Every structure is written in C-alpha cells, then in structure tokens.
Amino acid sequence: MAVSFSTAPFVWQHRQRRPVWRQQALIAARTHTDYQHEDHAESRDGRRSHSPPGHGRGFSYVVATGLSARPAPGSIETRLARAVRRWAVPRDVRDRTPPLPPSAEAIAEALDHFARYCATCHANDGSGEAPIGQALFPRAPDMRQAPTQDLTDGELFYIIEYGVRFTGMPAWGDGSPKGEELGWKLVHFIRHLPKLTPEELNRMESENPKPPQ
Numbered sequence: 001m002a003v004s005f006s007t008a009p010f011v012w013q014h015r016q017r018r019p020v021w022r023q024q025a026l027i028a029a030r031t032h033t034d035y036q037h038e039d040h041a042e043s044r045d046g047r048r049s050h051s052p053p054g055h056g057r058g059f060s061y062v063v064a065t066g067l068s069a070r071p072a073p074g075s076i077e078t079r080l081a082r083a084v085r086r087w088a089v090p091r092d093v094r095d096r097t098p099p100l101p102p103s104a105e106a107i108a109e110a111l112d113h114f115a116r117y118c119a120t121c122h123a124n125d126g127s128g129e130a131p132i133g134q135a136l137f138p139r140a141p142d143m144r145q146a147p148t149q150d151l152t153d154g155e156l157f158y159i160i161e162y163g164v165r166f167t168g169m170p171a172w173g174d175g176s177p178k179g180e181e182l183g184w185k186l187v188h189f190i191r192h193l194p195k196l197t198p199e200e201l202n203r204m205e206s207e208n209p210k211p212p213q
C-alpha cells in the first residue's frame, strides 16, 4: 500500500503508540456523531485533515490532534471518557458498599497511604494540583468536586483496585483481601477529602516521598 503524505504520521503513531490509538478510536467510534459536529477534524493550523480511507473517525481524530498529552482535554473529551468509564464498571461492583466503617483509624491509615502513593498525581488535598497530575491526559481530577464525589463507593473502589486503562491512573489492588481492605479505606478517605484539616495536611506533607538529595 502506498503511504500518502496524510497517512504517514498515522502509520508512525500507530506503530509507536498502539494503546493510545485504540483509546481514541474507541471513544471516537462510540461517539462519532458528537465529533462530527465539533471541530475535532480540523488540524491545529486550520487545515482539514484527510482520514485514511476506510479507517473511520478514530484515525482522523488522532491524525488531526496528534498524540501529545500537553493540550488540556476538551470538556467533550472529558465527558465522553467518563461516560465510557461508567459503562465499563460492572453493575454489581458499582452497587457494592464498604465492608468497614469510616472510623478515625481507617481514615488515618488511608491518609498516610494517600500521601505516600497517590499525592504525586492527586496532591495531598485531592485537588490534582500536582505537577504530574496536571501533565497527564486526562488530567488528575479535583476529587473534592461533584464529578468524583457523586461516584458510588463501589465505583471509587473499582477505580482504585483496577485503575483506569489508557489514563495515568494505575491499578493498586492485587486482588488480596488485605489490598481490598485498604481500597475501601481509601474510598472513605476520598469522601473525607473536602473536610481535610490543616493538621491532617501537615501530617501528609511529612509522609510525602522526598526527592533524592
């Protein structure tokens, strides 16, 4: 097959970064009508991009926008990604409830864990205002706000345990009962984020990983 000028970047990106391509294709394929009405087919310098024949809008979207994580995701992209994610969480998991209460001990343990392992992306206060969290695509969200707080406990647990594919959010669970217990404690901590006290923030700072001297 002859590689034309307009398909060359796609072929290169396809070889290098297949998972990203698949994510964009999935999102675009599920929602092609939305993309049709948006300016996503327009390349940055205003030229119309030509999609490789027969490859659908997922490809033209990647060719038009590139794979850089630098631009802030648009509100449509964010909304669609969240909708796809919601659809991906099994219903029985979504309806699960924490097997342990939000005791002071549970929250304290999760607070330390969050400061050590999660704050690099999510920031101690859950705002996502951390250098790594702000450079990811999609960005680490402000977990104190409604879009996160309105998720069910089961959805939060599932995200922590399994991660979110194609995003920077890693899977933390190892399937063990101990790991699941910690996952539920972290769910309680995420509910607690909007009420963090200055003392708790101080304690988290002392737990944050230190850069090498």
Ligand code: HEC
Pocket: 081, 085, 113, 114, 117, 118, 119, 120, 121, 122, 132, 133, 136, 137, 138, 139, 140, 141, 143, 147, 148, 149, 156, 159, 160, 164, 167, 168, 169, 170, 172, 186, 190
């Ligand atoms: C390497 C960066 C990174 C680390 C470390 C990380 N996360 Fe995330 N997290 C993300 C990103 C990016 C998202 C947004 C994913 C999306 O948009 O679907 C996210 C999303 C989430 C969400 C869903 C919130 C929402 O509204 O979408 C929860 C809950 C969460 N993370 C909890 C945690 C916990 C708990 C830890 C530590 C055990 C952690 N994360 C560590 C990057 C990270």
